[in-house]
Amino acid sequence: GWKRGSSFLPGIDVTDTKLSTSAFLLLHQARAERFFRSDHTNNWAVLVCTSRFWFNYRHVANTLSVYRSVKRLGIPDSHIVLMLADDMACNHRNPKPATVFSHKNMELNVYGDDVEVDYRGYEVTVENFLRVLTGRLPPSTPRSKRLLSDDHSNILIYLTGHGGNGFLKFQDSEEISNVELADAFEQMWQKRRYNELLFIIDTCQGASMYERFYSPNLMALASSQVGEDSLSHQPDLAIGVHLMDRYTFYLLEFLEDIHPASQANMNDLFKVCPKSQCVSTPGHRTDLFQRDPGSVLITDFFGSVRKVEITMETINLTPHTETALAYVDQLPVAQIIHQKPKQKDWHPPDGFILGLWTLILLVFFRTYGIKHLKHIF
Amino acid sequence: IGMKVRPVLSDPEKQRGRSAAVAIAALVIAAGIPLWWKTTETYRAWLPAARISELEALQLELRVEVEVVFARGTLSPEQQKKVPASRITYESCCKSKSLCLVEADHALHTLTETSCGSVVIYIIPEASALLPQDMRVYVGRSRTALLRSQVASVVGAGLPEVLAALDPQMEQVLQTMSFNHQDVTAALTDRLRPGLSTRDSLADSMRAFKSSPGYEITFSLLNPDPKHHQLHWDVEAALDAYIYPLLHKMAPVANFSVDSQILYYAVLGVNPRYDASASAYTLSADSLAHVINPVEARLGSNAASSNPVLNFLLYVPDSLHSPLIIRNDQKQEVASNAFHSPRWGGIMVYNVDGAYGNDTQFPVDIAIDMSRVMGVFLSQLRLMLGFQQTGAPPGFVLEAAGREGVAEWELDRLLWSRSVENVATASASITSLAQLLDQIANIVINDNIAQQVASAVTALQAAVAELEAGNLALALEHSREAISASERAFFDPSLLHLLYFPDDQKFAIYIPLFLPMCVPILLSLLKIFREVQQHRAEKRAKRD
Numbered sequence: 001g002w003k004r005g006s007s008f009l010p011g012i013d014v015t016d017t018k019l020s021t022s023a024f025l026l027l028h029q030a031r032a033e034r035f036f037r038s039d040h041t042n043n044w045a046v047l048v049c050t051s052r053f054w055f056n057y058r059h060v061a062n063t064l065s066v067y068r069s070v071k072r073l074g075i076p077d078s079h080i081v082l083m084l085a086d087d088m089a090c091n092h093r094n095p096k097p098a099t100v101f102s103h104k105n106m107e108l109n110v111y112g113d114d115v116e117v118d119y120r121g122y123e124v125t126v127e128n129f130l131r132v133l134t135g136r137l138p139p140s141t142p143r144s145k146r147l148l149s150d151d152h153s154n155i156l157i158y159l160t161g162h163g164g165n166g167f168l169k170f171q172d173s174e175e176i177s178n179v180e181l182a183d184a185f186e187q188m189w190q191k192r193r194y195n196e197l198l199f200i201i202d203t204c205q206g207a208s209m210y211e212r213f214y215s216p217n218l219m220a221l222a223s224s225q226v227g228e229d230s231l232s233h234q235p236d237l238a239i240g241v242h243l244m245d246r247y248t249f250y251l252l253e254f255l256e257d258i259h260p261a262s263q264a265n266m267n268d269l270f271k272v273c274p275k276s277q278c279v280s281t282p283g284h285r286t287d288l289f290q291r292d293p294g295s296v297l298i299t300d301f302f303g304s305v306r307k308v309e310i311t312m313e314t315i316n317l318t319p320h321t322e323t324a325l326a327y328v329d330q331l332p333v334a335q336i337i338h339q340k341p342k343q344k345d346w347h348p349p350d351g352f353i354l355g356l357w358t359l360i361l362l363v364f365f366r367t368y369g370i371k372h373l374k375h376i377f
Numbered sequence: 378i379g380m381k382v383r384p385v386l387s388d389p390e391k392q393r394g395r396s397a398a399v400a401i402a403a404l405v406i407a408a409g410i411p412l413w414w415k416t417t418e419t420y421r422a423w424l425p426a427a428r429i430s431e432l433e434a435l436q437l438e439l440r441v442e443v444e445v446v447f448a449r450g451t452l453s454p455e456q457q458k459k460v461p462a463s464r465i466t467y468e469s470c471c472k473s474k475s476l477c478l479v480e481a482d483h484a485l486h487t488l489t490e491t492s493c494g495s496v497v498i499y500i501i502p503e504a505s506a507l508l509p510q511d512m513r514v515y516v517g518r519s520r521t522a523l524l525r526s527q528v529a530s531v532v533g534a535g536l537p538e539v540l541a542a543l544d545p546q547m548e549q550v551l552q553t554m555s556f557n558h559q560d561v562t563a564a565l566t567d568r569l570r571p572g573l574s575t576r577d578s579l580a581d582s583m584r585a586f587k588s589s590p591g592y593e594i595t596f597s598l599l600n601p602d603p604k605h606h607q608l609h610w611d612v613e614a615a616l617d618a619y620i621y622p623l624l625h626k627m628a629p630v631a632n633f634s635v636d637s638q639i640l641y642y643a644v645l646g647v648n649p650r651y652d653a654s655a656s657a658y659t660l661s662a663d664s665l666a667h668v669i670n671p672v673e674a675r676l677g678s679n680a681a682s683s684n685p686v687l688n689f690l691l692y693v694p695d696s697l698h699s700p701l702i703i704r705n706d707q708k709q710e711v712a713s714n715a716f717h718s719p720r721w722g723g724i725m726v727y728n729v730d731g732a733y734g735n736d737t738q739f740p741v742d743i744a745i746d747m748s749r750v751m752g753v754f755l756s757q758l759r760l761m762l763g764f765q766q767t768g769a770p771p772g773f774v775l776e777a778a779g780r781e782g783v784a785e786w787e788l789d790r791l792l793w794s795r796s797v798e799n800v801a802t803a804s805a806s807i808t809s810l811a812q813l814l815d816q817i818a819n820i821v822i823n824d825n826i827a828q829q830v831a832s833a834v835t836a837l838q839a840a841v842a843e844l845e846a847g848n849l850a851l852a853l854e855h856s857r858e859a860i861s862a863s864e865r866a867f868f869d870p871s872l873l874h875l876l877y878f879p880d881d882q883k884f885a886i887y888i889p890l891f892l893p894m895c896v897p898i899l900l901s902l903l904k905i906f907r908e909v910q911q912h913r914a915e916k917r918a919k920r921d
Contacts, residue, residue: 041583041720074670078678130873138870148683152583152720183817190809191867260667308665309584310705311715311723313756315777317619319748 038296040154040195043304044147045070045080048129050161050170052085052121057241058232060088061102062160062202062248064110069255070156073303081132081147083119085171095239102244102252118145126176133184135193151192156200156301160248163203165226166211182212189215196289198301202247204229207283219289219296221269223247224280231279246278258298260305266293395908398901405898419819422827428834429811432804435837437797440847441555442495443547445540482517482776491520494789494849496554498522498547513772514550518784522550549770554786556793560765564798584719585763588798590861591632591684592762594620595722596754597676598745599643602695606729607740610691612637615747619755623782627762629853630795636679645692646671649701655710657700660726665703665716668724687761688722689754691745699730715753723757725750755782763791792853799856800840806863807833820872829866833859 047070049063067082088100089111100111119128131137132147149155161168167175188194199220201209206222213220223230223245232242233249244252250273258264270284270293286293299305491497501508501523508515508525515523524546563582586592596616600608616635624633645668649658660668672690680686694701703711703726717723727750733741764787769775776784807830814820840855 039583041718074667076670076674078673127873131870134873135868136870136872143678143680143683146683148685150587150685150720187813190813191806260670304670306666306669306718306721307583308662308669308716308718310662310665310703310711311713311717311725311753311757311760312711314713314715315752315755315782317748317752317755319746 038154038196038291038300039152040300041152041307042149043075043079043154043156043301044149045075045156045158046083046132046147047080047156047158048083048124048160049085050124050159050168052087052124052171054088054091054093055241056161057088057100057239058244059160060084060086061100061110061244063158064100064115065102065244065248065252066158066200066255067115068110068112069252069258070302073255073258073299074260075302075304077114077116078144079304080116081119081145082115082117083124083129083132084117085124086117086120093240101236101239102249116144122171124171126170126174126180129170129176130180130184134187135191147193149193152195153193154301155194155197157197158200158202159209160202160245163201163205163209165205166208168201168203168209178209178212181209182214185213185218186215189217196291196296196300200251202230202245202251206230210285213285213288216288217290218285219266219293220285222283223273223278225283228280247273247280247282250277255298255302258302260299260303262297262299264298266296266298269298395905398898398905402898402902405895419821421814421820421822422824424811424814424822424827424830425834426811428838429807429830432834432837433808435800435804435841437800437841438845439556439561439793439797440845441551442492442847443551444491444495444497445543445547446497446499482515482519482521482523491785492848492850493792494555494847494852496520496522496551496786498524498550500524500526500543508774511772512774513546515774516550516554516776516784516786518776518781520554520786520789522554524550549773553770553773553775554790556790556797560790560794561797564794565801584760586685586687586720586761588795588802588860589631589685590857591634591682593678593680593682593684593686594633594635594758595676595678595686595688596635596637597688597690598637598639599672599690599692600639600641601644601693602697603641603740605696605739605741606693607742608639608693608729608745609742610639610745610750611747615751619748619751619782620758623755623758626781626783626788627791629850630791634680634684638677640675643672643675644695649694649698655702657702658694658698660701660703661708662704662706669718669721672724685720686722687758689757690722690724691750692724692726693729693743693745694726696730700728701726702728713753713756715757717757717760720761722761723754725753759783763794765790789849792849796840796844796849796853796856799853799860800837800844803833803837803856803859803863806860806867807837810863810867823869823871826866826869826872829862829869833862833866836862 045067047063047067049059051059063082063084067080070080071077088094089098098111099109102108102110119132132145135147137146147155159168161170163169166179167177169175185197188197194217196217197219199210199213199218201221202223203209204224205226205228207225210218210220210222224247231246233244233246235242251269254269254272266286270282273282275281289296497520499521503525508523513525517523524543526543526546596612598608598610598612600606616637620635624635627633645660647660647664647668649660651657652659673688676688676690678686703714703716705711713725714727715723715725727745729743729745732743759782764783810830814822836855836859840852840859843849843852843855
């Protein structure tokens with residue numbers, strides 16, 4: 001057991017700690033057991049909607065629904081990088097401004113009032129996406145726009161939009177290919193920017209985007225195979241567009257049943273949206289993943305369940321005699337509030353401009369004759 | 378009727394035409410193609426590939442300088458003659474054992490100047506009264522250790538035999554004070570194959586932050602009940618007294634930026650259960666994991682850099698839920714009433730229900746005992762920064778750090794593992810960067826990147842040399858330089874690879890540009906060639 005003795009002498013504090021070997025081993029073993037179900041200590045999510053324009057309402061609703069679920073299960077905004085064109089809620093065609101609905105009959109407003117979009121509008125580009133993943137951002141980028149993951153982070157990446165065989169279209173003007181994506185993940189792996197990564201894509205021919213992955217610890221899900229189209233779920237006649245895609249709709253239904261202490265695993269996730277509901281065939285790829293998918297909890301990626309340890313050791317500190325600052329000892333206000341001398345703009349000397357114009361006029365009349373003067377005066 | 382009239386060219390005109398065609402073709406081939414190649418290639422500055430490939434097979438040798446001092450009475454007279462002994466005297470006082478040890482340690486510390494990374498072992502006689510009976514080794518606060526050993530029994534031995542006899546014990550001391558196999562493998566965990574590191578070292582490496590140029594530390598006071606509790610905490614003075622000494626000592630390792638805040642109406646996300654037997658509200662160990670997330674959303678952060686953030690929260694429960702105690706897995710109370718999360722920080726629950734009775738006037742002014750709070754935070758901070766929980770081998774006594782927060786030899790331990798980690802990470806960055814740049818052919822490599830890589834490689838080699846020589850402080854400095862240069866090179870914003878073009882797309886771009894130009898040139902060259910052939914054939918026929 002633990003034995004603690006202390007002898008108090010003014011100024012000196014000595015604590016003898018003796019530890020018996022068996023208790024030491026037991027303690028370490030118990031601690032180690034709790035840690036090793038999985039290797040991660042924090043969770044990140046990168047949610048990207050690659051479309052803009054009103055008729056792509058469903059892609060924004062997809063992304064926002066996943067964002068909502070991920071927040072509900074515990075990942076804080078500081079650990080979510082959300083990239084949206086964000087032109088739905090305040091679009092002129094939106095009959096209900098400041099809302100984005102994910103289900104007909106307007107049941108759930110996924111836009112809410114605490115959405116934190118990190119990259120919006122024209123900032124959602126292939127370059128920014130790759131920069132976020134690889135970490136090669138300019139030094140002036142704020143923390144909220146960075147993916148500050150480390151070697152014990154589990155990252156969820158969700159992409160949605162219009163895609164094709166081997167590429168994904170970004171905002172109608174550029175595309176990212178599956179080779180580039182695989183290279184970006186490899187660069188993340190080289191720098192150990194993730195512990196495990198779950199990649200979900202909901203586009204047409206989505207399975208082509210994970211064909212080229214070659215880095216370890218990647219698991220991928222797609223809503224449709226190569227040659228198939230991912231279909232949208234249902235239109236809302238009041239809003240006038242399709243509200244969600246089928247795969248994400250059923251994914252969301254599945255996630256609604258998950259709570260932070262849930263024990264559902266990845267095999268359940270693979271069963272989401274069978275062909276009867278989705279019309280397309282969802283696919284997944286787990287060959288690069290080291291753990292068995294049955295042992296991977298949904299909350300390992302979608303939630304943020306922290307590992308905690310009880311603090312067993314404390315340090316005995318003697319109370320410190322405070323020297324309260326007298327008012328006069330504190331810094332004078334002038335030093336606290338630094339006043340920089342105001343820089344006065346330089347003006348030319350008085351009358352200079354007047355004299356200059358007089359000179360110009362005189363030269364003009366001298367050259368071209370005095371007869372023009374009558375046009376001025 | 379259109380008759381095709383072939384223009385009849387005279388000979389000099391034909392000749393001129395031919396030479397013009399040949400000249401254009403020559404210009405295109407000799408000047409055009411190299412120019413096109415040069416202007417469309419990506420600029421790649423030269424990287425020291427040979428030195429980088431040397432880094433892949435890097436072998437680290439760590440050397441600790443040990444000074445062994447034999448006290449009077451440990452060696453027999455013949456041995457003393459053979460060994461260059463240093464004579465020290467120590468006062469034996471008889472007030473209390475622990476006081477003696479500390480004073481002796483302090484006196485010995487002032488005798489020898491120890492540089493960073495070195496260890497001094499004092500051998501004291503077996504029968505000495507300085508150490509308690511069952512204790513063999515005492516490790517002090519600075520880099521000294523007292524080892525009780527019977528060396529005189531080694532009969533007729535010279536210096537090498539004496540040292541060989543002491544070897545196993547000294548090795549044990551060094552493994553505790555400097556580094557051992559587990560520390561080194563833990564520092565290299567992400568570079569090793571999984572399975573090589575033990576579970577304990579893996580847990581330790583998961584808890585402590587990775588080596589980073591700086592850390593941001595935030596101390597927060599959570600007051601969910603301002604109507605009843607008016608809390609006063611003198612955090613600035615407490616930080617000055619307790620935390621800053623530790624951070625100053627760690628200045629060679631990283632920069633620290635500390636701030637504090639008070640949050641009102643911030644609740645823990647978990648409902649505690651009332652336990653009638655203890656007449657207190659309890660939080661079980663399983664529910665602790667869900668406490669952090671709701672609170673984290675409320676914690677602001679004014680961190681302007683990308684450094685990792687450590688959060689230390691002091692939670693004072695509201696009057697309805699006081700007192701609140703934390704129970705561990707065995708349903709026992711935890712003395713510190715605090716818990717921590719790896720790579721995040723710690724939370725301590727501070728109960729104030731004892732400070733007032735039932736019929737006091739609310740809100741009650743409560744001054745928080747910062748020494749108790751900082752004691753807990755200090756130990757959590759030590760864990761987060763990488764000072765492992767001291768597991769002393771049997772027979773050892775490790776002097777606790779006390780007020781300074783960390784003993785010198787503990788700091789040395791951290792410096793050893795940090796240097797190794799920095800060297801490993803920097804070399805891995807450089808080698809993987811070189812590999813990536815090789816593989817992805819269309820990344821532009823600017824001059825500044827090449828410069829960073831070169832300086833990183835130089836600093837790495839310097840760090841390895843210093844580690845071999847045993848100069849820990851210099852080695853750490855060089856390794857920090859190496860890692861910052863390699864990180865800057867790897868994460869330079871200009872290293873984004875240009876858009877990937879499959880080969881058929883490249884053809885699709887160049888063919889409309891070059892084909893209309895090349896076809897007339899090629900055809901005219903062919904025509905000239907055929908005419909020359911014909912001419913030669915005629916000449917031969919004429920000759921024959």
